[in-house]
Amino acid sequence: MIAVVVFPGSNCEQDVAHALGLLGAESQFVWHLETDLSAFSAAVLPGGFAYGDYLRTGAIAASSPVMASVKQMANEGKPVIGICNGFQILCEAGLLPGALRRNSGLRFRCMPVNVRVETSNSAFTSLGVAGQVLEIPINHFEGNYYCSPNTLVELEANDRVALRYCDAQGKVTQEANPNGALGNIAGVLSDGRNVLGMMPHPERAADPELGPIDGRVILESMIRALVPV
Amino acid sequence: MPRSEISDPQGQTIEHALPGLGFEGMTKVRVGKRITLSLEAPDLDAAEALVTKACQEFLTNPLIEEFEVQAVNPPKSDT
Numbered sequence: 001m002i003a004v005v006v007f008p009g010s011n012c013e014q015d016v017a018h019a020l021g022l023l024g025a026e027s028q029f030v031w032h033l034e035t036d037l038s039a040f041s042a043a044v045l046p047g048g049f050a051y052g053d054y055l056r057t058g059a060i061a062a063s064s065p066v067m068a069s070v071k072q073m074a075n076e077g078k079p080v081i082g083i084c085n086g087f088q089i090l091c092e093a094g095l096l097p098g099a100l101r102r103n104s105g106l107r108f109r110c111m112p113v114n115v116r117v118e119t120s121n122s123a124f125t126s127l128g129v130a131g132q133v134l135e136i137p138i139n140h141f142e143g144n145y146y147c148s149p150n151t152l153v154e155l156e157a158n159d160r161v162a163l164r165y166c167d168a169q170g171k172v173t174q175e176a177n178p179n180g181a182l183g184n185i186a187g188v189l190s191d192g193r194n195v196l197g198m199m200p201h202p203e204r205a206a207d208p209e210l211g212p213i214d215g216r217v218i219l220e221s222m223i224r225a226l227v228p229v
Numbered sequence: 230m231p232r233s234e235i236s237d238p239q240g241q242t243i244e245h246a247l248p249g250l251g252f253e254g255m256t257k258v259r260v261g262k263r264i265t266l267s268l269e270a271p272d273l274d275a276a277e278a279l280v281t282k283a284c285q286e287f288l289t290n291p292l293i294e295e296f297e298v299q300a301v302n303p304p305k306s307d308t
Contacts, residue, residue: 056290063287092290099293106238146235146293 002027002226003040005070005086007050007061012083012203016046019206023216025223030066037069041226042079045070045086047139047201057100057142058088067093078227079123080195081218084140087187087197096188096197097155098147100140104180108141113178115186115200116166117217119159122189123225124196124218133170134163134214136200138178143199145181145188152182162196163187194225230261232295264288265301273300 002020004013004027013029020027027044030037037043050061061067067089074080074095082090090096103109112135117128128134147155155161163186167176172184179199187198202215231237237259244258270276277298284296 055288059287059290099290101235101293102238104236104238106242148292 001040001229002223003030003037003043004028005030005032005043005045005066007032007048007064007089009050009052010046010048010085012047012085012201015201015203016044016083019203019215019219020044020223022207023219023223025219025226032061032064032066034066035069037066037073039229040073040078041229042222043070043073043081045080045082045089046203047084047086050085050089053085053142056092058085058090058092061085061089062092062094071095074190074192074195076227077192077194079222079225081124081222082195082197083201083203084138084143084199087199088142090195090197095195096190097151098145098188100142100199101144101146101180102142103140103144103178109143109178110137110139111178112137112212113186113200114166114168114170114176115163116170116172118161118164119189121159122162122193122196122221124189124221125162126224127221128217131170132217133166133168134200134205134217135212136202136205136215138200139204140179140199143179143181145179145183145185145199147182155185155188156183158191160189160191160193161185161187162189163198163200230259230295232293235293261294276300 006013017027088100117132164184165177166172177184202218205212205215240259247255289296
């Protein structure tokens with residue numbers, strides 16, 4: 001059973017549950033006041049505007065009661081994925097390094113983008129191949145990934161950049177970068193490789209009725225990595 | 230405030246707009262935010278220490294923001 005964590009202001013939880021269901025995985029909504037997630041084998045922090053994005057995106061959600069339990073899951077090696085606003089929450093909670101800043105050019109970007117799989121060594125990309133290009137939509141105002149120069153070196157050295165914005169041929173270019181993210185980074189892994197934050201929405205690229213299904217690579221990899229409880 | 234080494238697109242946009250309105254010579258425009266709060270504490274030092282801790286741990290993200298704590302209208306000391 002996969003926990004889909006719902007904060008006040010989350011708005012992609014239904015899409016996540018629908019996509020997981022299509023792929024044969026069971027999920028359950030978990031309200032942010034829940035403090036025990038031990039019965040779940042993975043957690044998804046969906047997109048939206050948790051707590052209205054007040055103070056900073058993800059800042060208030062990062063301190064909500066459920067997060068201690070999400071951290072516990074991460075420490076136990078269970079897959080934890082933060083999508084869009086979920087990524088911002090994971091960064092604010094310290095589960096992933098860095099921060100998501102306002103998009104360069106101050107533009108809200110809602111569009112399909114290409115991202116290149118940088119590693120297949122993770123709970124979320126095991127069914128992908130390094131260099132593979134996935135078309136997945138983004139929908140955000142604050143997706144401009146930033147981290148300190150030292151952190152960037154560490155991320156690169158340890159193969160912890162999961163996804164980069166690229167063109168249709170897989171070339172990582174400035175034109176293909178929709179938000180100014182450092183190093184065209186679209187997704188980052190934890191040290192243990194079982195926590196992923198990504199700005200694109202894989203759940204919106206999972207149902208063939210709605211278009212491309214490249215997001216399935218991420219979700220199916222996660223389902224394969226589920227830790228039995 | 231956004232840290233000095235980090236670009237501030239809001240500030241840049243405002244900076245570009247200023248000359249068009251006749252405000253020449255204004256550079257290094259940066260946009261931050263101010264949070265005001267009231268607090269009861271034994272003394273000013275204790276109040277500032279607590280607010281500084283809140284800034285470090287919650288009110289700002291030190292990775293991308295820097296802050297300054299300022300006491301406004303502190304109550305007069307009894308001594």
